[in-house]
Amino acid sequence: MTDTKMDRVFAHAVREELIHGVTKPSRIRHRRRWIGLGIVVGFGVLAGGGTAIAASIWGVPGTPQQTTLIPPEHFTETGTATVVLSAAPAHTNDVQLSLVCLSPGSFTFSDGASVECGPSDIGASSAVSTYDLPAKPGQTSVTITASPGAHWSLTAGWTIKTTTPWGTNGRGQTYGAQNSNGTPDLIAAVATNGKTGYVFAKQLADADGDTAAQHFTSPAQALAWQKVHAGKTTVIPVYESDGTTQIGVFNVGS
Amino acid sequence: MEDGWEELSDWSRALKRDPRAFARIFDRHEGRVFRHSLNLGASFHDAEDVTAASFFELWRRRDKVRIVEGSTLPWLLVTATNISLNSRRSLRRYRTVLDRLPRTTDIDENVRLGSSIDKNEDLYRSLKQLNPTDGSLLVLTAVDGVAINDAARLLGISDGAARVRLHRARKRLQNQLDRSGDTRPHAEGVGR
Numbered sequence: 001m002t003d004t005k006m007d008r009v010f011a012h013a014v015r016e017e018l019i020h021g022v023t024k025p026s027r028i029r030h031r032r033r034w035i036g037l038g039i040v041v042g043f044g045v046l047a048g049g050g051t052a053i054a055a056s057i058w059g060v061p062g063t064p065q066q067t068t069l070i071p072p073e074h075f076t077e078t079g080t081a082t083v084v085l086s087a088a089p090a091h092t093n094d095v096q097l098s099l100v101c102l103s104p105g106s107f108t109f110s111d112g113a114s115v116e117c118g119p120s121d122i123g124a125s126s127a128v129s130t131y132d133l134p135a136k137p138g139q140t141s142v143t144i145t146a147s148p149g150a151h152w153s154l155t156a157g158w159t160i161k162t163t164t165p166w167g168t169n170g171r172g173q174t175y176g177a178q179n180s181n182g183t184p185d186l187i188a189a190v191a192t193n194g195k196t197g198y199v200f201a202k203q204l205a206d207a208d209g210d211t212a213a214q215h216f217t218s219p220a221q222a223l224a225w226q227k228v229h230a231g232k233t234t235v236i237p238v239y240e241s242d243g244t245t246q247i248g249v250f251n252v253g254s
Numbered sequence: 255m256e257d258g259w260e261e262l263s264d265w266s267r268a269l270k271r272d273p274r275a276f277a278r279i280f281d282r283h284e285g286r287v288f289r290h291s292l293n294l295g296a297s298f299h300d301a302e303d304v305t306a307a308s309f310f311e312l313w314r315r316r317d318k319v320r321i322v323e324g325s326t327l328p329w330l331l332v333t334a335t336n337i338s339l340n341s342r343r344s345l346r347r348y349r350t351v352l353d354r355l356p357r358t359t360d361i362d363e364n365v366r367l368g369s370s371i372d373k374n375e376d377l378y379r380s381l382k383q384l385n386p387t388d389g390s391l392l393v394l395t396a397v398d399g400v401a402i403n404d405a406a407r408l409l410g411i412s413d414g415a416a417r418v419r420l421h422r423a424r425k426r427l428q429n430q431l432d433r434s435g436d437t438r439p440h441a442e443g444v445g446r
Contacts, residue, residue, distance in 0.1 A: 006288045006302050013355040014306040015280050019273040021313050112347040178271065 060188045060196075061167040062176030072096070072157030078150065082143040085156055088135060094161035095135050095142065097154060101127040105150025109133060110143055132161065167241060175241045191238040191248025198239050199250050207234035207252035262324045269316060279326060280309055286398075287330050293397050294338040294381065306355070307348045308334040320408050322400075328408045331398050332390045339382050339389055380430040388423040391416060396424075 005011070069092060075083040085095075099107055101117030108114040111133055121127045133142075135158065142156055166176035166184045175186035175198050186198035238248040261282065267275035287308050291301035308330050312319060322328040337344040345352070381389045387409055394400040394408070406416035 004289055004292060005285055006305060007358045010302055010306075010355055010357045011284060013357075014284075014309065015277055017306075017351060017355065018280055018309055018313060019277055021310070022268065022271055022273040022276045111350060182274065183272075 060177045061164050062179050062181070062184060062188075063164060065162055065164050067160045067162075068096070069158050069160065072098075072155045074153065074155050076102070076151075076153045077144070077146075078152075079148050080143070080145045082141045083154060083156065084141045085158070088139065088158045091160055092135050092158040094132050094159045095139070096130070096132045096157050096159045097142065098128060098130045098156075099144065100153045100155075101129075102151035102153060103149070105147035105152075107147075107150065107152055108145040132159070169242050171243060173243050175243070186239065186241065186243055189238055189250050191250055193248045195238065195248045197247045198241055198243070199236050200239075200243070203236045204250075204252065207236055261326065262321065265321065265326060276313065279312075283327050283330055284309070286327060287334050290331050290393075290398060291334050291338055294335065294393065296338055300338075302357075303345055303348075303352050304334050304337045306352060307337050307345055310348050310351075311337075320410075322404045322408050328394065328398075328400055328404060331394055331400070332408060335390045335393050336386055339386065380427050383430060384423055384426065387411070388419050388426075391420055392423045392427065395420060 006014075069089040070086065073083075073085060075081075077083065097109070099109075099115065101107060101115070101121055103122060104117050104119050106114060106116050107129075109131060113131060115129045117127055142154070144152060144154060146152055163179060163181075164176075166174040166181075168174055169186075173186055174184035175188070176184045177188045178184070183201050185201055187201050187204060188196070189199045190196050234252045235249045236252060237246045238250050239246055261279065264275040264278045264282075268279060284305060288301055288305040291304040291308075292298070296304055311333050312326060312330060319326060319329050381393070384392065390409060391405055394405040395402055400408075402416050402420065403413050406413050409416070411419070
């Protein structure tokens, strides 16, 4: 019994799926919270996932990029429905979706991600949810499972999704977003002044306790560290990708 | 749960979307969760699905996960129990991805079953008759060796309520197992 293990091929695949889940954009139900965080706090470290909006504007190395192959198609439906898309062009690996709630209800994508719309969402920007799903071989349609009578519209388009490589500056330091490949030397961040740049991963780890955590041997040490740093804000510089030209600061622990 | 601090550190990193940290949590607990699922009477294949779904749930519900003694393991075990005892509905969310994941195809299912534990079908059937909280409480304490107060904290009930529930659940389970004629050692352990 002690040696009984899962099929290692399956276990490895589950592990990969989990890693993919950690790095892919937040599920829709979290998206509003991420956006809200950006507005209220005004800064944040950019990971490979969850920052598609910032990435598409700014083009952070190491983030997912999508290329639209054909014009997206539009559908309007009520309740659960399957919409049939035009044939997928070659090399398509992703389908980009934008769902608009036209009446209150629950709307679920094929992978289980879901969004709830209340009366106050209808007609507001919060009624719009963008999402993307890996395209399956031979896929021709998209199904939305919706509350009975719930009215919705969907814009869907085939895309090719790739993760751009990190950049390397003149000093040989990598820069970009954290992603499934790990952490670059300089992590993309938005400074308190709104400028986008990079913080050194090591400085960030020192400031948020990750470095100290490597040496803790007991919860008591962790609690002591937390007590010493409680309520304190550590300010670290934000640089351009060269790692030397400072353009702002990033607050950790506020 | 002896490496609680290391896991707390990994959990903290995972919440910041560090994929390697989350993978380490999987590496640390996948065997235990899988064997727990087998103990509940699942087939080899089902136990794999339950284990995978438990970790998918760990990520999906990460904002609500309760850490006990510095570990996600008790939460995973409770989740695996709930999924196991209510598998059809709970696994539906992940059916597409589970069916897509590759498996070794040259291992005969009978070989798998032969290499795993004896089937606790009576125990499984009896557990399904219990209230989910009672079932989780019983499995956590009797099968997984989690202390009652830790199990109580995990399930959001008081120590006193946990002891009363556990006592009643053991009696109910033992009665059901007696009726089904099960006299195997695992049943005695649960029914004590």
